[in-house]
Amino acid sequence: MKTKFISYLAIIALLNACQSDSNVSEIFILKTNSEINNSKDIALMETDLKAMNELSKKFIQDSTMENIKSLDYNKFLAVNYEKVLLKDEIDKLFDPENKFCELPEKVKKSLNKLKSKGKSWAPEYVVNHVKDLPDTAMYIPRTSISALLHTVTIKSADGTTRNFPVLGSPTFKKLDVERFVLKEGYNAFFYSLDCSGFLNAAIEGSGAIPGSDIKTSAKSAIERKKSMFIAGGVIISPLAAAYHGNGLGIDLDTIERKKILKELVLIPDILDSDTIYATVSYEAIWMSNEGSSSFNGEGNFGGRTNQGIGIASISASGESGGTVSRNSSFTAYKTYFTQRKIISDLRPFTIQQVKTMLQTLDK
Numbered sequence: 416m417k418t419k420f421i422s423y424l425a426i427i428a429l430l431n432a433c434q435s436d437s438n439v440s441e442i443f444i445l446k447t448n449s450e451i452n453n454s455k456d457i458a459l460m461e462t463d464l465k466a467m468n469e470l471s472k473k474f475i476q477d478s479t480m481e482n483i484k485s486l487d488y489n490k491f492l493a494v495n496y497e498k499v500l501l502k503d504e505i506d507k508l509f510d511p512e513n514k515f516c517e518l519p520e521k522v523k524k525s526l527n528k529l530k531s532k533g534k535s536w537a538p539e540y541v542v543n544h545v546k547d548l549p550d551t552a553m554y555i556p557r558t559s560i561s562a563l564l565h566t567v568t569i570k571s572a573d574g575t576t577r578n579f580p581v582l583g584s585p586t587f588k589k590l591d592v593e594r595f596v597l598k599e600g601y602n603a604f605f606y607s608l609d610c611s612g613f614l615n616a617a618i619e620g621s622g623a624i625p626g627s628d629i630k631t632s633a634k635s636a637i638e639r640k641k642s643m644f645i646a647g648g649v650i651i652s653p654l655a656a657a658y659h660g661n662g663l664g665i666d667l668d669t670i671e672r673k674k675i676l677k678e679l680v681l682i683p684d685i686l687d688s689d690t691i692y693a694t695v696s697y698e699a700i701w702m703s704n705e706g707s708s709s710f711n712g713e714g715n716f717g718g719r720t721n722q723g724i725g726i727a728s729i730s731a732s733g734e735s736g737g738t739v740s741r742n743s744s745f746t747a748y749k750t751y752f753t754q755r756k757i758i759s760d761l762r763p764f765t766i767q768q769v770k771t772m773l774q775t776l777d778k
Contacts, residue, residue, distance in 0.1 A: 439529050443536045443620040445509075447502045451549035456754045457498060460553050460697075464496050467566050470578055501552040501700065501751060505545060506535035508643060508702050511617065515643060515704050516610040518617050519625035519632050526621050538616045540713050541645055544604045548647070552700065552751035560750055561590045564652045568692040569685065570763075583678040585671065586653035592701070592750075595656055596648040597758070598664040603648030605714040610639040612711030642706035644748075647699065654679065654693040655761045658772060663760060673776050679769050687767040694761040703748030 511518055511526040518526075526536055537545070555563065565587045566580045581587065596603055608616060614632055618625060625632070656665040657675035667675075679691060 439525065439534075439536060439620060439622050442539045443542060444529075445502050445505055445535045445537045445542055446546050447500075447548050447550045448546060449550050451754075453549040453551060453754045457551055457553055459755060460752060461496065461498070463566075464553075464555075464563065466578065467562055467580070470566070470580060495556050497554045499552055499554045499751065500550060501548060501753065502535065502545070502550065504552070504554070504702065504749070504751060505537060505541070505645065505700075506530075508645060508704055509535065509537045509541075509617075513704065515641060516613045516617075516639065517632050518614065519623075519628045521623045521626050522617050522621045525623035526617065536617075536620045538606065538608075538620065540604075540606050544602070544647060547602070548698075548700070549753050552753045554749060554751050556750070560592070561587050563697075564590070564595070564650070565654060567652075567654060567679075569682070570690045570692065571686065572688045579682055581654060581678050581682070583681065584653060584675045586675060590653070592650065594666050595650050595653055597651060597696075598648075601649040601756075603646075605644065605646040606712070607642060607644040607714060608711050609642045613643065615711075641704070643704035644702070644706065646701045649696050649756050649758070650699050651696040651758065651761060652693040654691075655696075658691075658693075658764055658769065659761060663758075669776050673773060676769050676773050676776075680766060680773070682766075685766050687765065687770070689766050690763050691766065691769070692763045694758065694763055696756040696758050696761065697752045698754040698756055700751045700753065701748050702751075705748070 507513065510530070511523045529536055562580060565582065565584055566578055568576055568578055570576045611633075651663070651665070653667075654675060656663070656667055657672045660672070661667060679685075
């Protein structure tokens with residue numbers, strides 16, 4: 416507790432020395448990139464999502480497999496979505512009025528003044544990552560992501576195509592999102608703040624010198640067990656990850672890969688010559704302010720082998736919330752897709768190649 420109070424005092428001293436007014440520095444102003452035209456990607460996603468809703472509903476009605484028929488369609492298959500402005504969604508996370516953490520009045524006033532001008536603030540680390548993202552995003556609830564990532568396109572030798580939701584994959588009902596985020600070369604980022612960290616960041620970002628109520632805010636911040644995070648990266652289909660292996664840093668063991676691949680072989684009326692397209696990947700942003708206390712600052716997406724201070728991980732499941740390492744948990748979070756990404760290493764593959772891969776994994 417003493418150390419945290421010292422950090423607040425240090426920030427106040429710095430502001431006294433360096434700030435003569437309450438203007439917010441540009442390094443804390445949220446901006447997305449209006450020059451990135453992702454309208455085609457958003458339209459394609461919307462087309463895919465509409466088709467998936469019809470496909471998956473009919474599939475579960477017609478299925479004779481008990482593990483499929485027992486699925487709650489509204490919970491696991493109904494794909495809801497909404498086109499939103501990404502900056503506005505991030506603004507809600509750091510809004511001084513969102514009651515996440517009690518702020519000194521002068522700090523809150525400065526940030527609200529910024530808001531009245533149509534601008535919004537965020538920590539510098541977040542601003543630096545968000546500025547390279549497009550204005551528009553597609554919001555998809557957590558339980559809808561599985562349907563999107565587990566639907567494949569099957570192309571037959573005669574050129575005809577059909578879509579199929581691979582609902583039997585063990586990753587469908589319980590999808591650990593962070594395990595399928597590409598960790599190298601795709602600008603993955605993670606940023607977490609508990610209440611005390613939010614207070615520090617808000618004071619720094621506001622450019623305001625807190626008044627005597629800083630002591631009350633600091634005490635409340637230390638006592639309040641809440642946490643938020645924002646993260647981003649490129650997520651790939653677990654089906655593609657199972658076939659292509661761990662070359663892209665995806666953490667799947669042999670047993671899990673075999674279980675996923677066997678579900679592809681079991682697709683009704685599938686032929687060895689049929690080609691599976693599970694190669695479309697998505698740039699995504701995740702956000703939540705409904706977590707318990709956590710560490711403050713930037714981290715990295717981690718898998719089962721990446722544990723330690725500063726390494727954070729989130730997971731998604733239709734049955735439970737997300738988690739972040741160091742015993743922090745998030746009961747809910749939101750996902751926003753901004754662009755489709757074509758990853759050259761994720762090539763389409765035939766069912767015969769899947770069978771050959773299964774034989775290799777059995778050795």
